[in-house]
Amino acid sequence: MDKPSALWCIAPFPTANRHMSNASAKPPRLADFRRIVVKVGSSLLVDSDAGRAKEEWLASLAQDVAALHGEKRDILVVSSGAIALGRAVLKLPRGPLKLEDSQAAAAVGQIALARTWAEALGRHNIAAGQILLTLTDTEERRNYLNARSTIAKLLEWRSVPVINENDTVATSEIRYGDNDRLAARVATMASADLLVLLSDIDGLYDAPPQNGAQANLVPLVERITPEIESMAGASGSELSRGGMTTKIEAGKIATTGGIHMVIASGRIAHPLRAIREGGRCTWFLTPANPVTARKKWIAGSLEPKGTLTIDAGAVAALRRGNSLLPVGVIKVEGAFARGDAVVVRGPDTAEIGRGLVAYDAEDAERIKGRTSADVQIILGIAGRAEMVHRDDLVLGHA
Secondary structure, eight states, rough: OOOBBOOTTTOOOOOOOEEEEOOSSSOGGGGGGSSEEEEOOOHHHEEEETEEEEEHHHHHHHHHHHHHHHHHHEEEEEOOOOOHHHHHTTTTTTOOOHHHHHHHHHHHHHHHHHHHHHHHTTTTTEEEEEEEOOHHHHHHHHHHHHHHHHHHHHHHOOOOEEEOGGGGGGGSSSSSSSSHHHHHHHHHTTOEEEEEEEEEEOOOBBGGGGGOOOOOOOOOESSSHHHHHHTTOOOOOOOOOOOOHHHHHHHHHHTTTOOOOEEEEEESSSHHHHHHTSSSSEEOOOOHHHHHHHHHHHHHOOOOOOOEEEOOHHHHHHHTTOOGGGGGGGEEEEEETOEEEEEEEEESSSSSEEEEEESOHHHHHHTTOOOOHHHHHHSSOOOOSSSSSSGGEOOOOO
């Protein structure tokens, strides 16, 4: 999807109140997306009777991931299963666990989970990178930016990040809420354009299909409305911690962030291939794209904490779609931290745009006007090349 260079003149979101498919709307294709987050739940990954991963099923999913990866797409996996695997390794009895028991089981199970994914992807010569997140990591700005940078580097190296809740350090409760919403947060963090929720069920139905009533699959949701939310049911699996309600909530997070979402069955071999071939599923559409949504948020929702004044050459570079480098900055004002929003002004003090700055104010002052090669010497570390990355920069009208 194209990345716009200026977002203050974006057309507003559609105002139509349709929520399901119509004659003109068509589901997307898996081939339309460049960065895909795949969420896998415990009930799909773990055989509760055998107390181990479903290796044959996982091998088929890894083959699907490898096929997409081989097409130069970026793939991220959000995987549950640490507690389930840990309690199997420790031979803990069935039933609810106390918080400290869950944390300890997760500590053991996380090793097994990471090894399982590393081996499955390694058979296709793909390196897996483990990332453990907490609620704080997706909400607190500095932690968020650090996690985002790690994900970006792993993808640059053509690794597949395998992400899970850091259940071992949870305090108020063992979970983020569920890995559906965590996956949606990861998708927005990574600027993905598609979130795939592999589920016990093959999509959203207009009535609970397990109750024996007439239930119809909803193949396409153009907008999540109260009617759509009312269709959500409850969790029906012992190992699964999320139900259709949490999937709809994940859909809200994803589509608001410019990300399409699809719910599909994970109870079949090659589930991603099935989506690709037009298998039964429910698509949730977004009217934006990840970069558009992110830049609208930067432009309209964040209070600037400082100002960067740049020279004419830097202004021209930004207009061409480049990032803002330290060498182009001639003045730093304000008390801001890394990740805060700042106003970018030209040498005539006219506002050029707004963006998220990659340095604290003190460090920005030290490296302003200096080349990227000088930054490491001045700061004593290999800092980021950009003062404001172009993906975090919103330009005003020329």
